[in-house]
Structure formats: structure tokens, C-alpha cells
Amino acid sequence: MRILVSGGGFVGAYAALRLERRLRGSGHEVVLVNPENYLQYQPFLPEAASGNIEPRHVVVPLREVLRRTRLVVGEVEAIDHGARRARIRTLADEPLDLQYDALVLAPGSVSRVLPVPGLADRAIGFKTIAEAIHLRNVVLSRLEAAADTTDPEHRRALLTFVFVGGGYAGVEALAELEDLVRAALRRYPELHDVHPRWVLVEAAASLLPELDAGLARYAQALLARRGVDVRLETRLDSAEGGVMRLSDGDVFAAETLVWTTGVRPHPLTAQTGFPVDDQGRIATDEYLRVLDEAGEAIPGAWAAGDCAAVPDPVTGRPCPPTAQHALRQARCLADNLVATIEGRPLRRFRYRNRGQLVSLGRYRGVAQLPGRIRIRGFWAWWLHRTYHLAMMPTLNRRVRIALDWTVTLLFPRDITALGSLQRPREAFERAAEPPPGTLPESRRRAPVTRDPGTARLARP
Ligand SMILES: Cc1cc2nc3c(=O)[nH]c(=O)nc-3n(C[C@H](O)[C@H](O)[C@H](O)COP(=O)(O)OP(=O)(O)OC[C@H]3O[C@@H](n4cnc5c(N)ncnc54)[C@H](O)[C@@H]3O)c2cc1C
Structure with missing residues (x-):
């Protein structure tokens, strides 16, 4: 049996980790698709922006955490659950059609952008x-x-x-x-x-x-x-x-x-053909199974995290889009998926907000x-x-972050602006330009000026 996990954030990574542990030696395969080869720990993004934590330390390499999961770096573009098939765009920019038996949908959310001019x-x-x-x-x-x-x-x-x-x-x-x-x-x-x-x-x-x-x-x-x-x-x-x-x-x-x-569910949710609620979230039951129009669980389809409307056992309303919920939903989802394979009863998602x-x-x-x-x-x-x-997942990252904090206590803040990271080829392209005077006027490029506001290069 092949389990396809779409998304390697809190839900995807933790569900895959639990699945690979619980299905060890069973011959089942877990495949995780994520656009990057890391999980990002979003609660530390503000400290990565301010330089309190080195940005690489707030992301966790998925290959280090998931030893028995096949990682495909790419994006799930379309899902045909009836045919149990997903189309994936890989980093090699080639489409890959993957058959699966069970699907875990966890592409998270995107920024909620309003139509404000400019x-x-x-x-x-x-x-x-x-x-x-x-x-x-x-x-x-x-x-x-x-x-x-x-x-x-x-x-x-x-x-x-x-x-x-x-x-x-x-x-x-x-x-x-x-x-x-x-x-x-x-x-x-x-x-x-x-x-x-x-x-x-x-x-x-x-x-x-x-x-x-x-x-x-x-x-x-x-x-x-x-x-x-x-x-x-x-x-x-x-x-x-x-x-x-x-x-x-x-x-x-x-x-x-x-x-x-705020956020809205990832657009992939709309392309799955599964019913969504008024906010675009995939409707699930308290076992994290995707529901059809009639409210019945769709065999082989599971969802959790920011992309899903998982009923909160305390309020009855959908759980808020937080990491603490996503993490617990991931574990419950993985346990229920394994229980389904083994023919055991499922357990309800129960979690009281920790604050x-x-x-x-x-x-x-x-x-x-x-x-x-x-x-x-x-x-x-x-x-x-x-x-x-x-x-924070992994001892490796925890130690690095603790060291970053210690360094910021002892030394002044690092105020280097590495804007050139966004234009890595610029120096080489300039070097590759022939020296002035060696080209006829018609083939010379206009001089490059720097726009100080955006630190981007602009050609007049
Ligand atoms: C700045 C910030 C601070 C936060 N602080 C807190 C906090 O303090 N406490 C808290 O509880 N929560 C916090 N949150 C919320 C929390 O991070 C999210 O609720 C949580 O990450 C949701 O988990 P998820 O797995 O659903 O989505 P994500 O963790 O976002 O993971 C989704 C993954 O799916 C991938 N993906 C997207 N599209 C595709 C595709 N087509 N195919 C395959 N993969 C795809 C994404 O790249 C991503 O890796 C914060 C969020 C932000 C932005």
C-alpha cells in the first residue's frame, strides 16, 4: 500500500513520521511531497527576520527527520481521488503521475490577500x-x-x-x-x-x-x-x-x-474535488477523514491542519489554524490511518487549546x-x-537556536543587509560584459543604476 502525504509542514511531517514508525516492516510505503526539502517552524519566523536566530536554524531538513519516507521535492498540482492518482510537478520540472492507496492532504494555507489597489x-x-x-x-x-x-x-x-x-x-x-x-x-x-x-x-x-x-x-x-x-x-x-x-x-x-x-486554505484544496466549507477548508470528521457532500467519510482520504475544517471537540466549531492543533491532528490522523489498515476502531481527535x-x-x-x-x-x-x-523538532536545531540566543546576548546585533542574495548572478553577469569600447555602440547595454529604495537594479 502507498500513502501519499501532500505537504511537509506540521501536519505532513509529523503524520509521515508517525506513519513510518507505526508501519515499520509492514511493506507499506509513505511518500511525502513538499515544494522544499525542509519543514519551516513558523512560530520562529519573526526571530529569523530580526536576526535573533539564524534563518537556517528555523527550518528542519525533512530527510534528516524522515528516514523511511520517500521524499519528492515538488508540488502536487492535481488530485484525481476516484482514480487514486496525483499529478506532481517535480524540481526537475517534469510531471510525475503517482498512484496511491491513501491520501493525506496537508498543504496548509496561504496569505489572505484582499483586492486593495497597489x-x-x-x-x-x-x-x-x-x-x-x-x-x-x-x-x-x-x-x-x-x-x-x-x-x-x-x-x-x-x-x-x-x-x-x-x-x-x-x-x-x-x-x-x-x-x-x-x-x-x-x-x-x-x-x-x-x-x-x-x-x-x-x-x-x-x-x-x-x-x-x-x-x-x-x-x-x-x-x-x-x-x-x-x-x-x-x-x-x-x-x-x-x-x-x-x-x-x-x-x-x-x-x-x-x-x-490572516490565512486562507491552500488553493490545492479547491482542485481536489472534495467538498469545502464557506472558507474553502476541506470538511473532515473528528477522525480526520475527508467528508463527502452527504457527510460520509470518503475512503482513503484524510486531511488536517490549516487546509481543513476539523471539528474542535470543545467548541464544536472548526479548530483554529495553529501549529499546536496541526501537530496533534497529525498524530491522530496517522494513528487512525494505521487503525484503518489494521481493522481496528478509530479514535476521536481530542485536544484542549494549551493557550x-x-x-x-x-x-x-x-x-x-x-x-x-x-x-x-x-x-x-x-x-x-x-x-x-x-x-522545535530535532535536538540539532534546538541546540543551534539556543546558541544563537546566547550569541545575541553577548554581541551586538548583526545588521548586514544581504540583499544581493536575491540577485546572485548579478556580479557574474557584470563580469561577463565586455569592457566598454570593445563593442559597437548598437550592442552596448545601458548602464546599470541602483534604486536605493528597493536595492534592486534598474536599467534606464
Ligand atoms: C509568522 C507565523 C507565526 C506563527 N506562530 C504560531 C505560534 O506561535 N503558535 C502556533 O500554534 N501557530 C503559529 N502559527 C501557525 C502555524 O504555523 C500553522 O497553523 C501551521 O504551520 C499549520 O500547519 P500545516 O501543516 O497545516 O501547514 P504548514 O505548516 O504551512 O505546511 C504546509 C506545507 O505544505 C506545502 N505545500 C503547499 N502547497 C503544496 C503542494 N501543492 N504540494 C505539496 N506541498 C505543498 C507547503 O510548502 C508547506 O511546507 C504561525 C504562523 C505564522 C505564519
Whole structure:
């Protein structure tokens, strides 16, 4: 029997790990398809962006963790469950048709993007390690450009950072990057009298809607004390031309726009032909089996995590899209899949939310724990770090992260902007150009100029 796992995030990786352990020696094959050969530990993305943790340390090589699973690096493009066949686009850019007997759907979610003019051209999301690294480089290159420009308006735009979405991803990312910029500015004598502007735009009446109102107010007050301009009950109406137009009437220029307004299920869910709910999530029962239109379990189809509407045993509503749920669902799903193969009874998914931990940058955080326990300040921050360090897969990664934190305590922050990582061939291409004067005028390339705002190259 072949089990195809689509997605190598929390659900995919943990389900495959459990399956390979429980099916050891049985002759069944587990195949996991993921676009990268690593799992990314998203709760540490804000710290990877701020440089507290080396970005490579927040991802875990799947081949190191999954010793008996066949890993295919690529994307599942289409699923024909009736024929038990999946079409995969591999890294070799060749289509691969794979027959399977059981399917585990776990492609997660993507940023929920709204039709705001200028958004698609200007904004960056905050869901992947590539986005975290890019954002760090962009923010640091803005400081370099601001130090060089003589135009005060351009400088103001370069040093205005707008985050849209005040959930935990937006708040944590903003808090970490604000810390980074504050520390970095000490190395910029040219900018000693300027203050970067941080604007957090949230459509709801409070930040961190997942948390108790008192903790959310504490987080908002802390950000405001650091100079963050928090705009509640406000929307971004347009970002065209780098001009931010807010629903409260404010209009200002900003070169950096980060969009963190939540997630929607991965588009693959719509291509499976399985029924989805009003939010596009695949409907499952409490055993993690995919349901058909009549509410009956579809044989051989399983789903969990951000892409699925798994009923929460406590509230009856779908579980929230969090790693803590995804991880437990993955284990329950794998156990039930094995039980189905072995003809044993299935067990219900039961999990009581362990609470919420939010880091607000160095030494500050908020925590909401079971039993109505509320913690704010240093101990909440410490708990956030300790919990996620303990949850980080593999001892190897845990040790590396602990060492990264120790190094950041002992030495100043690293403020190198490695923007050139996004253009690795540029130096070689320039070197390959013939020296001026050796080509006729008609074949000479226009000179390259640097756009300081984006640190990209532009040809006039
Ligand atoms: C910045 C940030 C911070 C967070 N912090 C927390 C936190 O503190 N606590 C918490 O509980 N949760 C947190 N979360 C949420 C948590 O990370 C997600 O709920 C969790 O990752 C969901 O697991 P998943 O397996 O469903 O999806 P993912 O972990 O996203 O995995 C999906 C995988 O499927 C792959 N994939 C996509 N398309 C395809 C395809 N076509 N074929 C094959 N594979 C595909 C993706 O590349 C990815 O590897 C955070 C999320 C973010 C973005």
C-alpha cells in the first residue's frame, strides 16, 4: 500500500513520521511531497527576520527527520481521488503521475490577500522563511538608503514601515523588526536625529483578537510606548505608487508594506474535488477523514491542519489554524490511518487549546494559559521562547537556536543587509560584459543604476 502525504509542514511531517514508525516492516510505503526539502517552524519566523536566530536554524531538513519516507521535492498540482492518482510537478520540472492507496492532504494555507489597489505590487507577506529573510534585508537596506538620501520626504518614506493585520503574526513581526531597527540605528550617525515611523493597521477594535482583552490592551500600550502608531478599526484602502491611503483619511508615503491579515486554505484544496466549507477548508470528521457532500467519510482520504475544517471537540466549531492543533491532528490522523489498515476502531481527535503565547520583542510578551492564567512582560516572553524551543523538532536545531540566543546576548546585533542574495548572478553577469569600447555602440547595454529604495537594479 502507498500513502501519499501532500505537504511537509506540521501536519505532513509529523503524520509521515508517525506513519513510518507505526508501519515499520509492514511493506507499506509513505511518500511525502513538499515544494522544499525542509519543514519551516513558523512560530520562529519573526526571530529569523530580526536576526535573533539564524534563518537556517528555523527550518528542519525533512530527510534528516524522515528516514523511511520517500521524499519528492515538488508540488502536487492535481488530485484525481476516484482514480487514486496525483499529478506532481517535480524540481526537475517534469510531471510525475503517482498512484496511491491513501491520501493525506496537508498543504496548509496561504496569505489572505484582499483586492486593495497597489497591494499585489507593493506588499510582502509573512508566512515563509524566504519572506522573513527578504523583509530583514529590505528593512536594513531602507536604513542604508535613508542614510544616503538628501531628500527629507524620500527619507521619511524609506523609514515608514506599515504592517496591516494585528494578529499574532503581524504583531510579533513588527515588534521584532522594530527592535532590530532601534538597535541598528546606533550604527547610523547620519540618522541620529530621525525617528522611523511604524504603523500597525487593524480593521478590528483590538489587536490580537485571539487573546483576552486585558492582554491585548497591554500589547497595544507596549507598542504605543515604543512609538508604534496603532490604528484600530482602520483599513488600508490603497497602496498605489507607495502612497498609503487609510480608511480614517490619513495619506502618507511608505516604502515598506507588510501584509499579515490572516490565512486562507491552500488553493490545492479547491482542485481536489472534495467538498469545502464557506472558507474553502476541506470538511473532515473528528477522525480526520475527508467528508463527502452527504457527510460520509470518503475512503482513503484524510486531511488536517490549516487546509481543513476539523471539528474542535470543545467548541464544536472548526479548530483554529495553529501549529499546536496541526501537530496533534497529525498524530491522530496517522494513528487512525494505521487503525484503518489494521481493522481496528478509530479514535476521536481530542485536544484542549494549551493557550496562546505572543512575543513582543526582546524581554516582553503576553501569555494566556489554561485555568484563566494571564501572564505579561518578561515571564511571558521567556515562556514563549522556552515552549517553542522545546517544540522545535530535532535536538540539532534546538541546540543551534539556543546558541544563537546566547550569541545575541553577548554581541551586538548583526545588521548586514544581504540583499544581493536575491540577485546572485548579478556580479557574474557584470563580469561577463565586455569592457566598454570593445563593442559597437548598437550592442552596448545601458548602464546599470541602483534604486536605493528597493536595492534592486534598474536599467534606464
Ligand atoms: C509568522 C507565523 C507565526 C506563527 N506562530 C504560531 C505560534 O506561535 N503558535 C502556533 O500554534 N501557530 C503559529 N502559527 C501557525 C502555524 O504555523 C500553522 O497553523 C501551521 O504551520 C499549520 O500547519 P500545516 O501543516 O497545516 O501547514 P504548514 O505548516 O504551512 O505546511 C504546509 C506545507 O505544505 C506545502 N505545500 C503547499 N502547497 C503544496 C503542494 N501543492 N504540494 C505539496 N506541498 C505543498 C507547503 O510548502 C508547506 O511546507 C504561525 C504562523 C505564522 C505564519
